[in-house]
Amino acid sequence: MTSTGPANEATQSVREPRRARQIVLVGLSGVGKSSVGAELAARLGWPLLDTDDLVRARTGQTPAQLITGRGEPAFREIESSVVAEAATHEPAVIATGGGAFQAAANRRALGERGLICYLQAPPAEIARRLRADPGGSDRPLLAGDLEDRLRELEWERRPFYALADTWVPCLGLAPADIASRILGRWSADGARLLEAPGRLERLGVVDAPPVPAATVDTGTARYPIWVGSGERLRLPERLRELGLRGRVFLVSDTHVIEAHGADIARTFEAAGIAGASYVIPAGERSKALRVAQELYTWLASERAERGDVIVALGGGVVGDLAGYVAATYLRGMPVVQVPTSVLAMNDAAIGGKVAVDLPAGKNLVGAFHQPAAVISDIDVLATLPRRSYIEGFAEVIKHAFILDEDLLGLLERNANAFSAMTAPPELLATVIARSSRIKALVVSADPEERGLRSILNYGHTIGHGIETAAGLGEYLHGEAVSVGMVGAARIGARLGITPEDVSGRMSALLHAFGLPLTAPGVDPRAVLQAMRLDKKVSGGRTRFVLLDGIGAARLHADIEPALVDDVVRGLVGA
């Protein structure tokens, strides 16, 4: 049997690089590059080149032995020569050692023909996997406290990993799913990504350029999250970086515009950016179809076009409302989220869930519409009333418990400073960046809430019930979630799922931040009734996200109604 080989057609019609017949996996040691690489190689029928294996084949020694015996620089030299050779093979899947991507020469060599995929997972998650893996001891760079060391390495390497063509979340996804995600990106965009102007120059930089605090990459949308001091005044620059050159339609509320409107207007004016703004009354009542209609009418009167951009400057209400309007006006316009509350920075602004409320329930009308960027300026938090500042940390604490024990330690050590609103800007930025990273990773893995993303609902089932039952504004969202987390921890403890000390640590931390642990006086029947109407309830059964431990949240179905009933009654003191 003869076959028409691919080589002829390929060389005749288009020059080689457009094919992207090389997929390169980078990321921390232990994130799963080898297993994902094997899966990719099996599906594509391509060879898998593992640079650690190639080092072994060439020297007869493992990277661990080389580093221990001859020192890291000697190992890196050998690794570079192996990388350079691997990079000439095509087609191929190339899995690199965790540090290989730090050298500019390696990055350039790998980028020449390869689509570079950054496999990311939280250090805590990687540490858990490595501890379970007997081969994990053969990683000398991870000597010492495993998790601490992984965090250090991530910190050091993130600016370089950020240069990858695509970011792939490795959280709650099997190697086969991760491979599908990579192949989807490769088939849709491989050639275009490889030919992005200036790509090889960027890969070859020696000093890493500033990188966003976090990046969301859903496979079809990718966007940065910038966290820092003064970010709001960099908006014109950020819009330019994003290629958003149309007019700016700014949506904000009465409180926020009073505090920050003049600054931002001046910034846009100085940059020569045209646009208009619309200010809604502050408060949840504005998150309504009636107000969305006002915004549509305004956009129509301004003749907004698809190439213009909506900037949502405010808390969750502004973000959800303006995001929903952006999702639906002209069947979709870009939106940049500029959250101004701790809560919005850590929750609503990231992930593309946009909605308005109906009288019958919150968020009943909405869409998934990923923003073009999230810009979190921590300077604006100083102007928040204390109660609003504090409530936002309920979501930060949630992120720490469900996925980031290190963040948890940071919060515990600094609870008093946060509670007094005296945390220094660097600390505040660090905490919000880490928390954003957790949210970004989870929504990257599951953008339309089909599975993993439900862990973000930790504390929200009872929390929403309390919010609704107490009446609008009685409990702030974060306060209700705080009580809800205590409730979820108690349910978990009673079922023997959540260890008692986890439950205790949670109550202590929430308390230290000044967040409520109970909701005295709220009618328990109303809470339970509201929980039954929640979108998260399916077929009448209440499902709960519970903690198996710190950093280990899981959805549990079919929780005994009598137990829920009892815990809710305990929370409201009934």
Add this chain to the structure above:
Amino acid sequence: MTSTGPANEATQSVREPRRARQIVLVGLSGVGKSSVGAELAARLGWPLLDTDDLVRARTGQTPAQLITGRGEPAFREIESSVVAEAATHEPAVIATGGGAFQAAANRRALGERGLICYLQAPPAEIARRLRADPGGSDRPLLAGDLEDRLRELEWERRPFYALADTWVPCLGLAPADIASRILGRWSADGARLLEAPGRLERLGVVDAPPVPAATVDTGTARYPIWVGSGERLRLPERLRELGLRGRVFLVSDTHVIEAHGADIARTFEAAGIAGASYVIPAGERSKALRVAQELYTWLASERAERGDVIVALGGGVVGDLAGYVAATYLRGMPVVQVPTSVLAMNDAAIGGKVAVDLPAGKNLVGAFHQPAAVISDIDVLATLPRRSYIEGFAEVIKHAFILDEDLLGLLERNANAFSAMTAPPELLATVIARSSRIKALVVSADPEERGLRSILNYGHTIGHGIETAAGLGEYLHGEAVSVGMVGAARIGARLGITPEDVSGRMSALLHAFGLPLTAPGVDPRAVLQAMRLDKKVSGGRTRFVLLDGIGAARLHADIEPALVDDVVRGLVGA
């Protein structure tokens, strides 16, 4: 240099078929299987097995020579043996001869390991390409009138092509784009599609099962369009086939419910399907946010869940409104479109563009939300008022001119019967099925209107202007589009783009159907003003879809405003 081969990992962890390391291309002769196959092979680094080439290699004769010399049955026998051998190779891209997929044994063999992709294009488009291709003469099965023969073959083979795992539009897309679409599907869904229960049995059927009149396959969503007599009474069965087992929320209008409500209610009742219905006032005024809000409130009071389904029973207003509500309620519920007007069957119901109007303009608020199915029952058309029946044919005639000359002939030969509403059901079903197929193909190629889909706007630029300027309800949509098509033909003719005889044939056909060619008395300044506000106008310039010939529509930018002005004045008799 050593490399870790993929074979070990693959066989150890998962059994082979899950990998889908074989991509099979089927479709009519000339649709582009070889060039798409070459592109796929080049990107994947897999061999391309072309069954026609393999026949040549084995016998020393081309398929054409074999068929001419030894007869088709002898050729088919050789082809089957070649297909059987090709199907054992892995990985591989397999391009089949146009008729190879008709034999049950071949289908089963190809389906064993291969993801089967049906490349589809209208026969007229294929004929155009074959005429331009010098190798095209070596296709003996295409002897005689090329286009007629292609249409015959398509008719004969469509039921079998319909069994493919994925449908790929080859219209306005380069081989590289088509390859990307196939690879996207392969990477996201290849394994799942190959393991669909009963797939091999379906592939192996001898008598083709009934197939939908058309299928939309956007790469992420695939759904059938059923066209026929009595289809509305098969709704419960269709919902079952689609796996929609929740409650049914029926949205309709006062006119439609009076004519068909009882029938359909009985049908659901007999099938034991629970649900509720909501009736809106007939007419464009109902396509408003206010009415959407009523529907949301109704769905909330009924506790609709994401697993339930909205059925939109009515014309374009009901379809657009209910589709928009489905796109946004709970961030998206499934919707089944059951269009009851000629216009909706050929236009609004297919393609997922859903919207409501604002006072400032039509369709300003909306989304892209593909339905789960479109069910067109031609029996309901008999109850339409004549004016509404006739207006719908403006879109059918548009589809014929932009993409299907054969449909054009059918309409010309039967214009009197349609105009008198006496066309027999079979003819009506055939015409609507063909027209649906054109729309399905275009939206499959370009679901979010980034390019090709704009050809569907033929006649709509001036048409929308007339609709708006004349005032709501003065001109029905199809009537305005009819005048708009005459205008576009005149602009094309004045620019030397559209041949005079095309323009003449268009006016004659529209006239024969009883559709207007002019809009006397409408204010031309108002028409031009409304055109400037249209979503299709970008940066103030009016772009027009014009006909280079029959079946050859193209977007032209920068049409001289004075020319447009003059043509519009001519149309309104000013």
